[in-house]
Amino acid sequence: MTNHKKDILFLKGLTFLHFGGKAIILPFLPLFLLARGFSLVEIGTIMGVAPLVSIVAQPVVGFISDKYKTVKKILIILYFGVAAASVGVFFHDSFWVVFVSFLLFHFALSPATPLIDSMTLKTLGPNKHEYGKVRLWGSIGFFCIALLSGPILQWVGIERLFLPFLVMTALTIFALSFLKDGKTSAAPVNLRSVGEVLKNRLFITFLLLFLFVIIPHRMNDIMIVIHLESLGATTFWVGLAWALAAVSEVPIFYYLAKKIKDYNELFLLAIVALLYTVRWVLYGLISSPYILSFLQISQGVTFGLFWLIAMQMAVRTVPEHLRSTGQALLTSVCFGIGGAIGGSGGGWISDHFGSHLLYQFMAGMTFIATLLIFLFYRYSQRESVVHDVPKKVKVHQ
Numbered sequence: 001m002t003n004h005k006k007d008i009l010f011l012k013g014l015t016f017l018h019f020g021g022k023a024i025i026l027p028f029l030p031l032f033l034l035a036r037g038f039s040l041v042e043i044g045t046i047m048g049v050a051p052l053v054s055i056v057a058q059p060v061v062g063f064i065s066d067k068y069k070t071v072k073k074i075l076i077i078l079y080f081g082v083a084a085a086s087v088g089v090f091f092h093d094s095f096w097v098v099f100v101s102f103l104l105f106h107f108a109l110s111p112a113t114p115l116i117d118s119m120t121l122k123t124l125g126p127n128k129h130e131y132g133k134v135r136l137w138g139s140i141g142f143f144c145i146a147l148l149s150g151p152i153l154q155w156v157g158i159e160r161l162f163l164p165f166l167v168m169t170a171l172t173i174f175a176l177s178f179l180k181d182g183k184t185s186a187a188p189v190n191l192r193s194v195g196e197v198l199k200n201r202l203f204i205t206f207l208l209l210f211l212f213v214i215i216p217h218r219m220n221d222i223m224i225v226i227h228l229e230s231l232g233a234t235t236f237w238v239g240l241a242w243a244l245a246a247v248s249e250v251p252i253f254y255y256l257a258k259k260i261k262d263y264n265e266l267f268l269l270a271i272v273a274l275l276y277t278v279r280w281v282l283y284g285l286i287s288s289p290y291i292l293s294f295l296q297i298s299q300g301v302t303f304g305l306f307w308l309i310a311m312q313m314a315v316r317t318v319p320e321h322l323r324s325t326g327q328a329l330l331t332s333v334c335f336g337i338g339g340a341i342g343g344s345g346g347g348w349i350s351d352h353f354g355s356h357l358l359y360q361f362m363a364g365m366t367f368i369a370t371l372l373i374f375l376f377y378r379y380s381q382r383e384s385v386v387h388d389v390p391k392k393v394k395v396h397q
Helices: 003-035 040-068 073-091 095-109 111-156 162-176 192-196 199-232 234-247 249-254 265-285 287-318 321-351 355-383
Strands: none
Touching: 003 040, 003 095, 003 111, 003 162, 003 199, 003 234, 040 073, 040 095, 040 111, 040 199, 040 265, 040 287, 073 095, 073 321, 111 162, 111 234, 111 321, 192 321, 199 234, 199 265, 199 287, 199 321, 199 355, 234 249, 234 287, 249 265, 265 287, 265 355, 287 321, 321 355
Protein backbone atom coordinates (compact mmCIF):
# COMPACT_ATOMS: atom_id res chain seq x y z
CA MET A 1 0.00 0.00 0.00
CA THR A 2 1.43 3.40 -1.01
CA ASN A 3 1.85 6.21 1.49
CA HIS A 4 -0.91 8.18 -0.26
CA LYS A 5 -3.38 5.30 0.09
CA LYS A 6 -2.42 4.95 3.76
CA ASP A 7 -3.08 8.67 4.31
CA ILE A 8 -6.53 8.31 2.69
CA LEU A 9 -7.25 5.24 4.85
CA PHE A 10 -6.32 7.11 8.05
CA LEU A 11 -8.47 10.07 6.95
CA LYS A 12 -11.44 7.74 6.53
CA GLY A 13 -10.82 6.40 10.04
CA LEU A 14 -10.56 9.91 11.50
CA THR A 15 -13.75 10.98 9.72
CA PHE A 16 -15.52 7.88 11.09
CA LEU A 17 -14.46 8.67 14.68
CA HIS A 18 -15.11 12.43 14.46
CA PHE A 19 -18.69 12.04 13.30
CA GLY A 20 -19.14 9.03 15.56
CA GLY A 21 -18.47 11.34 18.52
CA LYS A 22 -21.09 13.74 17.18
CA ALA A 23 -23.53 10.81 17.03
CA ILE A 24 -23.43 10.72 20.81
CA ILE A 25 -23.89 14.45 21.44
CA LEU A 26 -26.39 15.51 18.78
CA PRO A 27 -29.08 12.83 19.29
CA PHE A 28 -28.73 12.23 23.02
CA LEU A 29 -27.59 15.43 24.73
CA PRO A 30 -31.13 16.93 24.55
CA LEU A 31 -32.46 13.82 26.32
CA PHE A 32 -29.61 14.05 28.86
CA LEU A 33 -30.50 17.68 29.60
CA LEU A 34 -34.22 16.88 29.74
CA ALA A 35 -33.50 14.16 32.31
CA ARG A 36 -31.51 16.72 34.33
CA GLY A 37 -34.59 18.96 34.56
CA PHE A 38 -33.89 21.60 31.89
CA SER A 39 -36.87 23.11 30.05
CA LEU A 40 -37.36 22.97 26.28
CA VAL A 41 -36.44 26.63 25.94
CA GLU A 42 -33.25 26.07 27.98
CA ILE A 43 -32.37 22.98 25.93
CA GLY A 44 -33.02 24.84 22.67
CA THR A 45 -30.87 27.72 23.89
CA ILE A 46 -27.99 25.48 25.00
CA MET A 47 -28.05 23.39 21.82
CA GLY A 48 -28.79 26.27 19.46
CA VAL A 49 -27.08 29.39 20.80
CA ALA A 50 -23.85 27.73 21.92
CA PRO A 51 -22.86 26.94 18.31
CA LEU A 52 -22.82 30.71 17.67
CA VAL A 53 -19.24 30.68 18.90
CA SER A 54 -18.37 28.74 15.74
CA ILE A 55 -18.90 31.98 13.82
CA VAL A 56 -15.75 33.22 15.53
CA ALA A 57 -13.99 29.93 16.28
CA GLN A 58 -14.08 28.39 12.81
CA PRO A 59 -12.72 31.33 10.77
CA VAL A 60 -10.11 32.16 13.44
CA VAL A 61 -8.88 28.57 13.75
CA GLY A 62 -9.08 28.12 9.98
CA PHE A 63 -6.96 31.26 9.49
CA ILE A 64 -4.39 30.01 12.04
CA SER A 65 -4.27 26.66 10.23
CA ASP A 66 -3.69 28.37 6.87
CA LYS A 67 -1.11 30.76 8.32
CA TYR A 68 0.99 28.10 10.07
CA LYS A 69 0.18 25.45 7.44
CA THR A 70 -0.76 22.66 9.83
CA VAL A 71 -4.04 20.92 10.55
CA LYS A 72 -2.93 17.90 12.56
CA LYS A 73 -1.41 19.78 15.54
CA ILE A 74 -4.37 22.14 15.79
CA LEU A 75 -6.84 19.25 15.71
CA ILE A 76 -5.05 17.52 18.60
CA ILE A 77 -5.15 20.72 20.68
CA LEU A 78 -8.84 21.20 19.85
CA TYR A 79 -9.80 17.70 20.95
CA PHE A 80 -8.05 18.07 24.30
CA GLY A 81 -10.09 21.27 24.68
CA VAL A 82 -13.28 19.34 23.88
CA ALA A 83 -12.53 16.80 26.62
CA ALA A 84 -11.85 19.56 29.18
CA ALA A 85 -15.02 21.53 28.34
CA SER A 86 -17.21 18.42 28.47
CA VAL A 87 -16.68 18.20 32.24
CA GLY A 88 -18.86 21.27 32.75
CA VAL A 89 -21.50 19.95 30.36
CA PHE A 90 -21.86 16.53 31.94
CA PHE A 91 -21.26 17.14 35.65
CA HIS A 92 -23.13 20.35 36.54
CA ASP A 93 -26.85 21.08 37.03
CA SER A 94 -26.68 24.88 36.70
CA PHE A 95 -28.04 26.22 33.41
CA TRP A 96 -25.34 28.89 33.19
CA VAL A 97 -22.49 26.49 33.95
CA VAL A 98 -23.75 24.04 31.32
CA PHE A 99 -24.40 26.85 28.83
CA VAL A 100 -20.92 28.40 29.20
CA SER A 101 -19.28 24.96 29.17
CA PHE A 102 -21.13 24.09 25.97
CA LEU A 103 -19.95 27.38 24.45
CA LEU A 104 -16.36 26.35 25.18
CA PHE A 105 -17.14 22.82 23.99
CA HIS A 106 -18.32 24.15 20.62
CA PHE A 107 -15.44 26.61 20.39
CA ALA A 108 -13.11 23.61 20.41
CA LEU A 109 -15.20 21.08 18.47
CA SER A 110 -16.79 23.16 15.70
CA PRO A 111 -13.54 24.00 13.83
CA ALA A 112 -12.64 20.30 13.65
CA THR A 113 -15.09 19.49 10.84
CA PRO A 114 -13.90 22.13 8.34
CA LEU A 115 -10.28 21.35 9.25
CA ILE A 116 -10.81 17.65 8.53
CA ASP A 117 -12.52 18.61 5.26
CA SER A 118 -9.56 20.85 4.41
CA MET A 119 -7.07 18.08 5.26
CA THR A 120 -9.04 15.68 3.08
CA LEU A 121 -9.08 18.03 0.08
CA LYS A 122 -5.35 18.76 0.43
CA THR A 123 -4.51 15.05 0.69
CA LEU A 124 -6.67 14.20 -2.33
CA GLY A 125 -4.87 16.84 -4.39
CA PRO A 126 -6.07 16.70 -8.02
CA ASN A 127 -8.63 14.01 -7.07
CA LYS A 128 -10.86 16.40 -5.11
CA HIS A 129 -13.90 14.83 -6.75
CA GLU A 130 -13.22 11.81 -4.51
CA TYR A 131 -14.14 13.90 -1.44
CA GLY A 132 -17.54 12.20 -1.14
CA LYS A 133 -15.91 8.77 -0.83
CA VAL A 134 -14.01 9.97 2.24
CA ARG A 135 -16.87 12.01 3.72
CA LEU A 136 -19.26 9.04 3.52
CA TRP A 137 -17.21 7.41 6.31
CA GLY A 138 -18.45 10.19 8.57
CA SER A 139 -22.01 9.12 7.78
CA ILE A 140 -21.09 5.48 8.39
CA GLY A 141 -19.47 6.44 11.71
CA PHE A 142 -22.53 8.43 12.74
CA PHE A 143 -24.79 5.51 11.75
CA CYS A 144 -22.81 2.89 13.67
CA ILE A 145 -22.29 4.90 16.86
CA ALA A 146 -25.84 6.28 16.97
CA LEU A 147 -27.24 2.77 16.47
CA LEU A 148 -25.03 1.30 19.22
CA SER A 149 -25.47 4.20 21.63
CA GLY A 150 -29.27 3.83 21.86
CA PRO A 151 -29.37 0.39 23.51
CA ILE A 152 -26.17 1.09 25.49
CA LEU A 153 -27.64 4.25 27.03
CA GLN A 154 -30.94 2.47 27.65
CA TRP A 155 -28.93 -0.11 29.62
CA VAL A 156 -26.53 2.15 31.57
CA GLY A 157 -28.84 5.17 31.79
CA ILE A 158 -28.87 8.47 29.86
CA GLU A 159 -27.15 10.18 32.82
CA ARG A 160 -23.93 8.28 31.89
CA LEU A 161 -23.77 9.85 28.46
CA PHE A 162 -20.24 11.05 29.20
CA LEU A 163 -18.82 7.50 29.11
CA PRO A 164 -19.24 6.73 25.39
CA PHE A 165 -18.40 10.31 24.43
CA LEU A 166 -15.07 10.41 26.26
CA VAL A 167 -14.15 7.01 24.82
CA MET A 168 -14.78 8.32 21.29
CA THR A 169 -12.78 11.48 22.01
CA ALA A 170 -9.79 9.44 23.24
CA LEU A 171 -9.93 7.22 20.14
CA THR A 172 -10.05 10.29 17.87
CA ILE A 173 -6.94 11.80 19.48
CA PHE A 174 -5.19 8.44 19.08
CA ALA A 175 -6.15 8.29 15.38
CA LEU A 176 -4.81 11.81 14.81
CA SER A 177 -1.32 10.67 15.79
CA PHE A 178 -1.14 8.58 12.59
CA LEU A 179 -2.10 11.40 10.22
CA LYS A 180 0.10 13.71 8.18
CA ASP A 181 -0.59 17.25 7.05
CA GLY A 182 -1.37 17.39 3.35
CA LYS A 183 0.60 19.47 0.88
CA THR A 184 -0.05 23.18 1.36
CA SER A 185 0.23 26.16 -0.92
CA ALA A 186 3.37 28.27 -0.55
CA ALA A 187 1.32 31.45 -0.87
CA PRO A 188 1.51 33.52 2.35
CA VAL A 189 -1.65 34.02 4.37
CA ASN A 190 -2.42 37.20 6.31
CA LEU A 191 -5.49 39.10 7.43
CA ARG A 192 -5.60 41.10 4.21
CA SER A 193 -5.76 37.93 2.13
CA VAL A 194 -8.82 36.76 4.13
CA GLY A 195 -10.64 39.72 2.58
CA GLU A 196 -10.41 37.86 -0.74
CA VAL A 197 -12.95 35.37 0.58
CA LEU A 198 -15.27 38.03 2.01
CA LYS A 199 -15.21 40.01 -1.25
CA ASN A 200 -16.18 36.98 -3.32
CA ARG A 201 -19.73 37.99 -4.27
CA LEU A 202 -20.72 34.60 -5.63
CA PHE A 203 -19.51 32.71 -2.55
CA ILE A 204 -21.14 35.15 -0.10
CA THR A 205 -24.44 35.07 -2.04
CA PHE A 206 -24.49 31.30 -1.83
CA LEU A 207 -23.78 31.44 1.91
CA LEU A 208 -26.90 33.59 2.42
CA LEU A 209 -29.02 31.23 0.31
CA PHE A 210 -27.63 28.22 2.17
CA LEU A 211 -28.68 29.87 5.44
CA PHE A 212 -32.36 29.99 4.45
CA VAL A 213 -32.33 26.25 3.80
CA ILE A 214 -30.20 25.15 6.74
CA ILE A 215 -32.10 26.95 9.54
CA PRO A 216 -35.10 24.54 9.40
CA HIS A 217 -32.65 21.63 9.09
CA ARG A 218 -30.93 22.72 12.30
CA MET A 219 -34.34 23.08 13.99
CA ASN A 220 -34.96 19.42 13.22
CA ASP A 221 -31.47 18.38 14.35
CA ILE A 222 -32.13 19.80 17.80
CA MET A 223 -35.86 19.21 18.29
CA ILE A 224 -36.43 15.82 16.55
CA VAL A 225 -35.19 13.96 19.63
CA ILE A 226 -37.68 15.66 21.95
CA HIS A 227 -40.43 15.39 19.32
CA LEU A 228 -39.89 11.63 19.03
CA GLU A 229 -39.83 11.17 22.80
CA SER A 230 -43.09 13.14 23.13
CA LEU A 231 -44.63 10.66 20.68
CA GLY A 232 -43.47 7.71 22.82
CA ALA A 233 -40.11 6.75 21.27
CA THR A 234 -37.43 5.10 23.44
CA THR A 235 -33.70 5.86 23.25
CA PHE A 236 -33.36 2.91 20.87
CA TRP A 237 -35.71 4.53 18.36
CA VAL A 238 -34.01 7.90 18.82
CA GLY A 239 -30.66 6.30 18.04
CA LEU A 240 -32.15 4.41 15.09
CA ALA A 241 -33.66 7.61 13.69
CA TRP A 242 -30.26 9.32 13.69
CA ALA A 243 -28.53 6.20 12.41
CA LEU A 244 -30.88 5.97 9.42
CA ALA A 245 -30.38 9.67 8.69
CA ALA A 246 -26.62 9.20 8.64
CA VAL A 247 -26.50 6.02 6.56
CA SER A 248 -28.87 7.54 3.97
CA GLU A 249 -26.12 10.05 3.13
CA VAL A 250 -23.65 7.31 2.12
CA PRO A 251 -24.98 6.56 -1.41
CA ILE A 252 -25.41 10.29 -2.06
CA PHE A 253 -21.80 11.07 -1.13
CA TYR A 254 -20.54 8.03 -3.06
CA TYR A 255 -22.45 8.34 -6.33
CA LEU A 256 -23.22 12.04 -6.73
CA ALA A 257 -19.97 13.71 -5.60
CA LYS A 258 -18.58 13.76 -9.15
CA LYS A 259 -21.87 14.21 -11.01
CA ILE A 260 -23.14 17.43 -9.47
CA LYS A 261 -20.31 19.44 -11.03
CA ASP A 262 -22.19 19.19 -14.36
CA TYR A 263 -25.22 21.05 -13.00
CA ASN A 264 -25.96 24.63 -12.07
CA GLU A 265 -25.63 24.92 -8.28
CA LEU A 266 -28.53 27.37 -7.94
CA PHE A 267 -30.90 25.04 -9.76
CA LEU A 268 -29.78 22.11 -7.60
CA LEU A 269 -30.18 24.17 -4.43
CA ALA A 270 -33.77 25.05 -5.42
CA ILE A 271 -34.53 21.34 -5.87
CA VAL A 272 -33.01 20.56 -2.45
CA ALA A 273 -35.12 23.28 -0.80
CA LEU A 274 -38.27 21.84 -2.42
CA LEU A 275 -37.38 18.33 -1.20
CA TYR A 276 -36.88 19.76 2.29
CA THR A 277 -40.37 21.30 2.08
CA VAL A 278 -41.94 17.91 1.34
CA ARG A 279 -39.91 16.36 4.16
CA TRP A 280 -41.07 18.86 6.79
CA VAL A 281 -44.71 18.65 5.68
CA LEU A 282 -44.63 14.89 6.27
CA TYR A 283 -42.91 15.32 9.64
CA GLY A 284 -45.66 17.70 10.75
CA LEU A 285 -48.49 15.41 9.68
CA ILE A 286 -47.26 12.03 10.98
CA SER A 287 -47.75 11.15 14.65
CA SER A 288 -46.13 7.70 14.71
CA PRO A 289 -42.58 7.85 16.15
CA TYR A 290 -41.71 4.65 14.28
CA ILE A 291 -42.73 6.00 10.85
CA LEU A 292 -40.95 9.27 11.63
CA SER A 293 -37.81 7.39 12.58
CA PHE A 294 -37.75 5.64 9.21
CA LEU A 295 -38.51 8.92 7.41
CA GLN A 296 -35.09 10.09 8.56
CA ILE A 297 -33.71 8.30 5.49
CA SER A 298 -34.82 11.42 3.58
CA GLN A 299 -31.73 13.07 5.12
CA GLY A 300 -29.65 11.64 2.28
CA VAL A 301 -31.40 13.41 -0.59
CA THR A 302 -31.81 16.63 1.39
CA PHE A 303 -28.76 17.32 3.55
CA GLY A 304 -26.41 14.97 1.67
CA LEU A 305 -27.04 16.76 -1.63
CA PHE A 306 -27.08 20.16 0.10
CA TRP A 307 -23.61 19.61 1.57
CA LEU A 308 -22.12 18.41 -1.72
CA ILE A 309 -23.39 21.61 -3.38
CA ALA A 310 -21.91 23.69 -0.57
CA MET A 311 -18.54 21.92 -0.76
CA GLN A 312 -18.42 22.29 -4.54
CA MET A 313 -18.97 26.03 -4.21
CA ALA A 314 -16.24 26.35 -1.60
CA VAL A 315 -13.73 24.41 -3.69
CA ARG A 316 -14.58 26.26 -6.90
CA THR A 317 -14.67 29.82 -5.60
CA VAL A 318 -12.10 29.98 -2.75
CA PRO A 319 -8.34 30.16 -3.51
CA GLU A 320 -6.48 27.01 -2.48
CA HIS A 321 -4.20 28.77 0.01
CA LEU A 322 -7.34 30.00 1.83
CA ARG A 323 -9.14 26.65 1.70
CA SER A 324 -9.33 26.17 5.50
CA THR A 325 -10.63 29.75 5.93
CA GLY A 326 -13.28 29.23 3.26
CA GLN A 327 -14.37 25.88 4.71
CA ALA A 328 -14.57 27.45 8.16
CA LEU A 329 -16.69 30.36 6.94
CA LEU A 330 -19.07 27.98 5.17
CA THR A 331 -19.45 25.78 8.25
CA SER A 332 -19.80 28.70 10.67
CA VAL A 333 -22.63 30.23 8.63
CA CYS A 334 -24.50 26.94 8.16
CA PHE A 335 -24.03 25.48 11.62
CA GLY A 336 -23.15 28.55 13.69
CA ILE A 337 -25.68 31.14 12.60
CA GLY A 338 -28.07 28.49 11.28
CA GLY A 339 -27.75 26.45 14.46
CA ALA A 340 -28.28 29.45 16.76
CA ILE A 341 -31.42 30.63 14.96
CA GLY A 342 -32.70 27.10 14.45
CA GLY A 343 -32.05 25.92 18.01
CA SER A 344 -33.39 28.88 19.97
CA GLY A 345 -36.22 29.58 17.51
CA GLY A 346 -37.20 25.92 17.27
CA GLY A 347 -37.21 25.54 21.05
CA TRP A 348 -39.41 28.63 21.49
CA ILE A 349 -41.93 27.61 18.82
CA SER A 350 -42.10 24.03 20.09
CA ASP A 351 -42.51 25.16 23.70
CA HIS A 352 -45.32 27.61 22.90
CA PHE A 353 -47.17 25.99 19.98
CA GLY A 354 -46.07 22.35 19.87
CA SER A 355 -43.69 20.44 17.64
CA HIS A 356 -46.26 19.68 14.92
CA LEU A 357 -46.74 23.41 14.28
CA LEU A 358 -42.95 23.79 14.32
CA TYR A 359 -42.64 21.45 11.33
CA GLN A 360 -45.37 23.35 9.47
CA PHE A 361 -43.39 26.54 10.05
CA MET A 362 -40.22 24.83 8.78
CA ALA A 363 -42.03 23.65 5.63
CA GLY A 364 -43.23 27.19 4.96
CA MET A 365 -39.72 28.56 5.38
CA THR A 366 -38.11 26.11 2.94
CA PHE A 367 -40.93 26.68 0.43
CA ILE A 368 -40.21 30.42 0.48
CA ALA A 369 -36.50 29.58 0.12
CA THR A 370 -37.32 27.44 -2.93
CA LEU A 371 -39.06 30.36 -4.62
CA LEU A 372 -36.28 32.83 -3.78
CA ILE A 373 -33.50 30.52 -4.99
CA PHE A 374 -35.30 29.65 -8.21
CA LEU A 375 -36.03 33.31 -8.94
CA PHE A 376 -32.37 34.15 -8.37
CA TYR A 377 -31.40 31.26 -10.65
CA ARG A 378 -33.63 32.63 -13.43
CA TYR A 379 -32.26 36.13 -12.88
CA SER A 380 -28.65 34.92 -12.97
CA GLN A 381 -29.28 33.01 -16.20
CA ARG A 382 -30.93 36.00 -17.84
CA GLU A 383 -28.57 38.70 -16.66
CA SER A 384 -25.38 36.58 -16.58
CA VAL A 385 -24.72 37.64 -13.01
CA VAL A 386 -23.02 34.36 -12.09
CA HIS A 387 -20.07 34.58 -14.49
CA ASP A 388 -18.16 31.52 -13.38
CA VAL A 389 -20.99 28.96 -13.39
CA PRO A 390 -19.92 26.21 -15.83
CA LYS A 391 -21.21 26.90 -19.34
CA LYS A 392 -21.86 23.25 -20.12
CA VAL A 393 -24.57 22.32 -17.69
CA LYS A 394 -27.28 19.77 -18.09
CA VAL A 395 -29.93 22.04 -16.63
CA HIS A 396 -30.91 25.16 -18.54
CA GLN A 397 -33.81 27.53 -18.57
